[in-house]
Amino acid sequence: MALRFEILGRFNRARAARLTLPHFVCQTPLFMPVGTQGTIKGLTTNQLEEIGCQIILGNTYHLALRPTSELIDELGGLHKFMNWPRALLTDSGGFQMVSLLHLADITEKGVTFQSPVDGKPMLLTPEESIQIQNRIGADIIMALDDVVKTTITGPRIEEAMYRTLRWIDRCIAAHKRPNEQNLFGIVQGGLDPVLRDVCVRHLVERNLPGYAIGGLAGGEDKDSFWRVVALCTALLPEDKPRYVMGVGYPLDIVVCSALGADMYDCVYPTRTARFGTALVPEGVLKLKHKAMAEDTRPIDPTCACMVCKNYTRAYIHCLVTKDAMGSQLLSYHNLYYMMQFPKGDVPEWVCNAMEVAGIKISSCCASFSSSPDLELEKDAPTKKFDDDEVAFDSN
Amino acid sequence: MERAGVFQLGNCPSIETPALLLSTRKGLPHFISPDLLPSLPLPDSSLLQVSPLHFLEGISSKTISSIGGLHKMLGLNDYGLVAVARDSIQCLPESSATNKLGASFETPCGRALIKPTEYMGMISSLRPNLWATLADEVPAWVSKKRNKISVDRTVKWLDECIALSPADGVAFGAIVGGSDVEERRRCAREIAKRNVSGQKTMLCIEWGSANSLKFEGVEVPLRCVFAGYWIGGFGFGESMDERPALLSVVTDSLPKEGPRLISGLGLPEEVLQGVAAGIDLFDSSYIYHLTIGGFALTFPLDTKTNTSDFKLTGMGTDHTKINLKATVYRHNTHHYLGFFQSIREAIKEGRFNQFQQMFVEKRRNHLAEVAVCA
């Protein structure tokens, strides 16, 4: 185990903690931006530090393709490679394959997929995933799990959960750097509370440094979503970090944190920036909207970020239509926003979850802002994004 | 004749010339996020060239005015902002569509005919530190008649622009004349006669303010205040060989005191031709084009110069492709600013001619080697 997790404060099930990783002492709850090949498009590592980013998530699948884990290893690991002094987390690569390469096939041996380089069939085993992640050298590495769509029902869910448990042992056995890197196990089991329960109990027996709740943010309804999170966080040990994968929207993060989760990742803030959308306390702001052309206010008057301190909505509007700098500045603001803890209006389903968490916030559920330039994402689907950040700048 | 000087503009720190203006898109330098601009060498990188045509759509002049002009809109209060219609990247003059009413440009928003009144409307809302008057730029191959018309229009538009000029900001008179030496001289003399700045004297150029600066034996007042000149119509098909004569006929016709800004000379060899003719300020569209093409500048800087101010360590840290352009652009900008520093050193030490000769020769040999390898 190469981490320390100390709870500093609690409110019912919610907790604030200090997570000490080999490269950084983090404060949780925390949000991890996704940097496909180490970097986050348009932002430098200096900017990410300034924004307050503590952990960056690197996609093993993309890193293994280019520059390759061997090269990263040769150059002294991903921290050196991308010049990032703080903490890093790599995923197993499995989810990327299943979601990006729709031809992926999962067997007991591992995930079989067609190489995007030469089209030949390739196999990612739990052993290989860990070996690659050992070479990349992130502070936290993820076990290879058998990923199924949340919306699938029936025996496949059960099969995937048990396979995930069999694979965790292969991952643990393959892990060569347990004193420098923390292997997190992933709870699977779909929306079935019994399967989730079984999975958590078996994982906890392995005494891993941390646990992730997987298989969510895949299009399930919000009520199922929070119930699974609530169940898992109740069963997971108090003294280990809990990471909800692929989450998400600011509101989802508030809910999961109230339920006792600590870590989150999502491509949403940077991806939505590329479409000209800014995250603001009231919801989202579409900078492409023509009403923005004459709006001389900052994106979010309450935000202290470099973009909000210097630029008007009108100027960002002028940039977002055609220029890369527009999405660069919006990404900066959106990540800054995610690093601050989101506040804002709370919809009904959140209140339900909060009641369970023992937090009475029904009084906050006042009417939503009716400002025409704001579009609230109260009914946003819990959909995990197909991560297409691999696409390079074309200009 | 080559010259070294000190250029001071508004609240921007004074910088030594010959100097490079960074090209921008909608006012912000390419690729580099504005909070990272100070990572470029200062004060050398504090002059930015802005094209008013970038704001033809997306934001109105009225909104720009209510934001408080370019400096406020860009959050770049300490930078010198220089407005020139043509950006040599995306906004280029289209002389065939230019008429007596205004100058035509190809822009990302399509072809646009800009009349002097519209242009001055944009200048008044943008409020740059310095702006060039509207010009009718023509390519090298137009007829003598068309070239003559371009000079007449440019002089007429200068009068119209000056009449409409805002209270703050400094005007640079546009000089054209294509590749005709006589027309170049006529235009330069006409513009020089007009004392472009009038009484508006925000800008001062201090020639020879440092004791070490030699200034070609010309008696220059220690501190004289004057506006300057923008030289257009270059980089439009004139040959490398005819350019020195065209450049010197212009600079010979201008008073020594005014700073001279040129658009369209990009290659190091071209910059050296400009410097040799007494040009002070250059645009940097060349760096942009290099970067887009995926090239990094690697030519050796003058060996005599200590370029430690332009150390590139820590610059090449984003190794992944996604941020590559920003990294290469930063590198190239560093390198080119270093090139200008070498030029200044050579001028101050009275060895600019050798520097130019050696540089051109070395690079020719280097390019020949590369060609053989390819």
Ligand SMILES: [Zn+2]
């Ligand atoms: Zn902001």
Ligand SMILES: [Zn+2]
């Ligand atoms: Zn470099």
